[in-house]
Amino acid sequence: MSASGSTASGSGPGPAPGSGSTGRGGPGIDRGAVLLVTLGVGLALLASRWLMAQVPRWLPPQASTAAPLVDDLFALEAGIGCFLLLGCTAVIAWTLLFDRADKYDRDDGEPIEGNLKLEIIWTVIPLVVVLLIAAQAIRVNGQLANMGGKVRVAGAAEALQLVGVDGVAGVQAATSVPSSQSSQASQPSGAQAPKALRFRFSKGASPGLGVTAATNPAAAATDPGVAPVTELGPVVVIARQWSWEFVYPDGVRSAELHLPVNRPVRFRLVSLDVLHGLSIPAFRLRQDVVPGSVIDYRLTPSREGRYRLRDSLFSGAYFASNQTDVVVESPEAFEQWRQAARRSPLVPSPNAATELWSQRQERGNRGWATVPPGPPPLVNVPLDLNAAHEG
Amino acid sequence: MSTTPIAFDPRALRAPHPVPGAPDNWRRFFTFNTDAKVIGIQYIALALLFLLVGGLLAMIMRGELITPPADLVDPSVYNGLYTMHGTVMLFLFLFPILNGFNNLLIPPMIGAPDMAFPRLNALAFWMFPVFGVVLMASFLVPGGPASSGWWAYPPLSTQNPLGLLINGQFLWILAVAISGVSSILGAVNFCTTIIRMRAPGMGWFRMPIFCWTALAAQTIQLAGLPVLTAGAVMLLFDLSFGTSFFKPEGGGDPMLYQHFFWFYSHPAVYVMVLPVFGFFSEIFPVYARKPLFGYHVVAIASFGIVLLSLIVWVHHMFTSGTPQWMRHVFMVTTMLIAVPTGIKVFAWLATLWRGKLWLTTAMLFAMGGVFNFIFAGITGIMLATVPVDVHVGNTYFVVGHFHTVIFSTITFGVYAAIYHWFAKFTGRMLYEGLGKVHFALTFVGAQLNFLPMHWAGLMGMPRRVASYDPEFALANVLASLGAFLLGVAMIPFLLNLVSSWVRGAPAPANPWQAIGLEWLLPSPPPAENFEHDVPTVISGPYGYGLGHPLVADQARYESRLKEA
Numbered sequence: 005m006s007a008s009g010s011t012a013s014g015s016g017p018g019p020a021p022g023s024g025s026t027g028r029g030g031p032g033i034d035r036g037a038v039l040l041v042t043l044g045v046g047l048a049l050l051a052s053r054w055l056m057a058q059v060p061r062w063l064p065p066q067a068s069t070a071a072p073l074v075d076d077l078f079a080l081e082a083g084i085g086c087f088l089l090l091g092c093t094a095v096i097a098w099t100l101l102f103d104r105a106d107k108y109d110r111d112d113g114e115p116i117e118g119n120l121k122l123e124i125i126w127t128v129i130p131l132v133v134v135l136l137i138a139a140q141a142i143r144v145n146g147q148l149a150n151m152g153g154k155v156r157v158a159g160a161a162e163a164l165q166l167v168g169v170d171g172v173a174g175v176q177a178a179t180s181v182p183s184s185q186s187s188q189a190s191q192p193s194g195a196q197a198p199k200a201l202r203f204r205f206s207k208g209a210s211p212g213l214g215v216t217a218a219t220n221p222a223a224a225a226t227d228p229g230v231a232p233v234t235e236l237g238p239v240v241v242i243a244r245q246w247s248w249e250f251v252y253p254d255g256v257r258s259a260e261l262h263l264p265v266n267r268p269v270r271f272r273l274v275s276l277d278v279l280h281g282l283s284i285p286a287f288r289l290r291q292d293v294v295p296g297s298v299i300d301y302r303l304t305p306s307r308e309g310r311y312r313l314r315d316s317l318f319s320g321a322y323f324a325s326n327q328t329d330v331v332v333e334s335p336e337a338f339e340q341w342r343q344a345a346r347r348s349p350l351v352p353s354p355n356a357a358t359e360l361w362s363q364r365q366e367r368g369n370r371g372w373a374t375v376p377p378g379p380p381p382l383v384n385v386p387l388d389l390n391a392a393h394e395g
Numbered sequence: 396m397s398t399t400p401i402a403f404d405p406r407a408l409r410a411p412h413p414v415p416g417a418p419d420n421w422r423r424f425f426t427f428n429t430d431a432k433v434i435g436i437q438y439i440a441l442a443l444l445f446l447l448v449g450g451l452l453a454m455i456m457r458g459e460l461i462t463p464p465a466d467l468v469d470p471s472v473y474n475g476l477y478t479m480h481g482t483v484m485l486f487l488f489l490f491p492i493l494n495g496f497n498n499l500l501i502p503p504m505i506g507a508p509d510m511a512f513p514r515l516n517a518l519a520f521w522m523f524p525v526f527g528v529v530l531m532a533s534f535l536v537p538g539g540p541a542s543s544g545w546w547a548y549p550p551l552s553t554q555n556p557l558g559l560l561i562n563g564q565f566l567w568i569l570a571v572a573i574s575g576v577s578s579i580l581g582a583v584n585f586c587t588t589i590i591r592m593r594a595p596g597m598g599w600f601r602m603p604i605f606c607w608t609a610l611a612a613q614t615i616q617l618a619g620l621p622v623l624t625a626g627a628v629m630l631l632f633d634l635s636f637g638t639s640f641f642k643p644e645g646g647g648d649p650m651l652y653q654h655f656f657w658f659y660s661h662p663a664v665y666v667m668v669l670p671v672f673g674f675f676s677e678i679f680p681v682y683a684r685k686p687l688f689g690y691h692v693v694a695i696a697s698f699g700i701v702l703l704s705l706i707v708w709v710h711h712m713f714t715s716g717t718p719q720w721m722r723h724v725f726m727v728t729t730m731l732i733a734v735p736t737g738i739k740v741f742a743w744l745a746t747l748w749r750g751k752l753w754l755t756t757a758m759l760f761a762m763g764g765v766f767n768f769i770f771a772g773i774t775g776i777m778l779a780t781v782p783v784d785v786h787v788g789n790t791y792f793v794v795g796h797f798h799t800v801i802f803s804t805i806t807f808g809v810y811a812a813i814y815h816w817f818a819k820f821t822g823r824m825l826y827e828g829l830g831k832v833h834f835a836l837t838f839v840g841a842q843l844n845f846l847p848m849h850w851a852g853l854m855g856m857p858r859r860v861a862s863y864d865p866e867f868a869l870a871n872v873l874a875s876l877g878a879f880l881l882g883v884a885m886i887p888f889l890l891n892l893v894s895s896w897v898r899g900a901p902a903p904a905n906p907w908q909a910i911g912l913e914w915l916l917p918s919p920p921p922a923e924n925f926e927h928d929v930p931t932v933i934s935g936p937y938g939y940g941l942g943h944p945l946v947a948d949q950a951r952y953e954s955r956l957k958e959a
Binding site for chain 2: 110135278290
């Protein structure tokens with residue numbers, strides 16, 4: 005792959021030195037020029053190889069099964085790009101060094117108007133290269149298979165109903181604080197306060213789940229039967245201005261996303277107000293959370309650690325603070341975490357936006373207009389604002 | 396004249412030119428003047444003023460971002476600043492300044508006395524200060540200016556926290572809509588002029604590349620702008636009058652807006668970059684003293700870009716829940732754009748090859764711009780690749796990429812054009828020394844500003860943030876230093892423009908020994924260019940070293956310039 009890319013980019017600037025020859029002498033192929041071009045191409049290839057090896061240093065750790073695929077594709081493009089850039093830069097540098105007119109030299113250069121062969125070459129080769137890259141990208145996309153179905157809903161209340169989170173606490177913790185819970189879920193966009201208190205766990209019990217699962221045969225296969233050995237989920241991801249909340253199938257609510265390593269997980273993405281983006285750079289994955297739609301998304305974490313989860317689509321005043329952590333842990337640790345979470349009462353999670361907003365109020369509400377942040381989510385597992393993350 | 400396929404329409408000569416005392420009467424720049432050359436300078440001067448406004452906003456933003464927490468301004472203020480920075484730079488700097496060059500260059504390059512519709516032209520210009528004032532006024536309304544980004548995606552843009560009818564977002568949409576109407580008027584004018592008013596003998600393939608690219612760009616305006624303007628009107632109704640085109644609660648869909656927006660706003664990049672490709676294609680032959688390599692292919696590639704540009708917009712929506720097949724289609728169309736743009740880049744490099752380079756400021760900016768564009772093209776292909784976009788889309792990688800296009804390529808091209816044509820239209824030479832200082836500072840500043848952004852994006856720093864995690868600090872410090880350097884670079888530039896126009900050396904008609912109809916006119920050209928004596932074009936536009944004249948009876952035109 006990199007070899008084909010290299011020849012491609014080489015031909016742009018490459019033949020020019022060959023046809024023109026290095027000396028100012030007559031026409032015809034100059035052996036010195038051929039040698040020089042070969043040397044240049046060799047050096048550029050080496051530089052591109054070196055650059056491809058550097059790629060992992062620019063990127064966060066690879067913490068999902070998608071990461072190596074994405075990184076390899078990026079490295080391939082970086083290599084081809086490096087070769088192309090060096091080739092073109094070499095031509096520019098050469099002309100700057102050797103084709104400058106002397107101070108009082110007002111003569112014209114060689115009146116070369118074009119060269120059909122060359123023009124065809126630098127049309128066809130880039131065409132082939134980009135199509136090869138596209139083919140590779142389509143292949144990688146197939147392997148990633150992150151996207152599930154998408155169901156249109158009329159607003160946040162219907163979205164919550166569809167995913168079976170009725171706004172109030174999950175089964176285990178249901179009794180703790182129902183009233184405040186319902187007010188928080190409905191807050192920013194004026195969604196109606198839901199009635200029931202239950203998270204319906206899959207099995208196509210709710211018609212909405214059936215619809216979503218039907219659009220995604222792979223997911224549907226795991227749907228009947230609890231069968232969590234293969235796939236965890238669906239974990240409902242609730243995005244709002246400006247906090248994240250994750251509701252697990254057993255009703256555990258968390259402000260941090262805990263996932264067992266090497267086990268596929270399915271998400272249902274719901275926004276209660278505006279557009280948000282679920283982005284986990286260490287996973288190399290990003291998906292917009294669209295109000296009016298419930299989106300199915302799948303991934304498999306592959307490395308234990310604590311990583312950043314960020315809002316990637318601008319969502320208003322405290323957009324930058326709308327981040328939390330993903331904790332990938334061993335299946336045992338995850339199970340322990342879940343058990344502990346089920347026993348924990350619901351508490352409001354510490355929330356950076358709320359803190360900034362109250363600071364703003366103390367300063368006399370100076371600043372430009374914004375909607376106030378919703379109250380922090382009531383969760384079994386609050387967010388640790390000071391935990392160190394890896395990427 | 397009847398023997399040539401394109402007959403020059405003499406009716407245009409009767410267009411009234413109320414310009415008493417030109418060129419010495421500076422007051423004409425503040426009137427409803429119908430002279431394209433006056434309008435061109437009006438556009439460029441006002442656009443440069445707004446470049447300073449946009450640059451100031453950028454430097455406040457970079458001041459905020461030089462440290463991780465949001466400590467310089469409140470996050471809500473930062474959001475307003477970045478929204479206005481983008482809007483000012485696109486709608487009040489780049490579009491107007493390129494329209495200014497269209498006005499200055501198109502009529503003289505094709506031998507026309509003026510634009511086809513001079514009054515429409517003046518009307519289109521005077522809408523520019525109107526929407527400029529509307530947009531600036533939004534800083535003063537309660538709640539501050541629009542702060543939902545230059546995309547103004549609903550539902551965020553329709554949240555209207557204070558509930559007032561006149562708010563920053565309202566004024567923003569109004570300004571964008573007026574700007575759209577102004578650009579459509581301009582596009583009608585430019586297209587008509589290029590199609591109908593070329594000098595005798597100037598067939599399509601004797602037309603300078605700048606006119607090709609201007610025509611291509613304005614075609615995009617005609618095809619795409621109505622869609623954006625309609626989307627903006629719907630957004631205005633959602634915001635202010637309770638409709639629900641984009642509200643799910645009322646049966647609408649926020650995704651619909653994204654399609655309306657990007658259907659125009661991606662091609663808009665080509666509206667800006669195509670004329671700059673035209674600048675490069677004009678400037679390289681002059682200072683390399685060689686014909687443009689592969690003129691025909693370079694000309695036609697412009698329209699290849701137009702066609703493709705209209706079918707790539709969904710690459711901005713790869714992660715919006717777009718189905719897989721659609722992502723693949725739009726990935727391929729986006730990547731195909733590399734082919735016609737690649738043709739142009741290789742043609743420019745081949746034009747330089749074995750030339751006799753004059754490293755004037757214009758040439759330096761053009762070469763720097765092409766170098767930066769090659770880099771931006773490579774990162775563009777990366778962003779077109781769906782899996783890579785899923786990682787780096789909406790991060791600083793994108794910010795770095797499009798600033799390398801919009802600043803380091805397009806604005807470099809604009810600077811090159813200013814240094815190249817300033818003498819022609821003001822009659823004064825710019826100081827080359829100050830110009831080179833401007834170039835050096837700008838080139839270094841641009842790399843320092845935009846390269847580290849790519850790195851921050853690869854690590855996962857989202858765009859549009861007012862604060863960020865400490866691991867991104869180094870990249871941001873470098874970027875901020877680069878931004879401040881770009882601010883410093885404006886000093887020699889403005890000094891040069893002002894002092895040269897006031898007391899620069901008088902410019903000869905053709906200071907760069909360039910070939911082209913505009914260089915057969917005095918500097919500055921008279922109000923109606925060639926007036927009744929329009930030359931007949933007898934050869935292609937870049938005959939450097941070929942030794943054949945551009946127009947019939949060229950010696951007469953040249954001797955007339957010497958007498959004057």
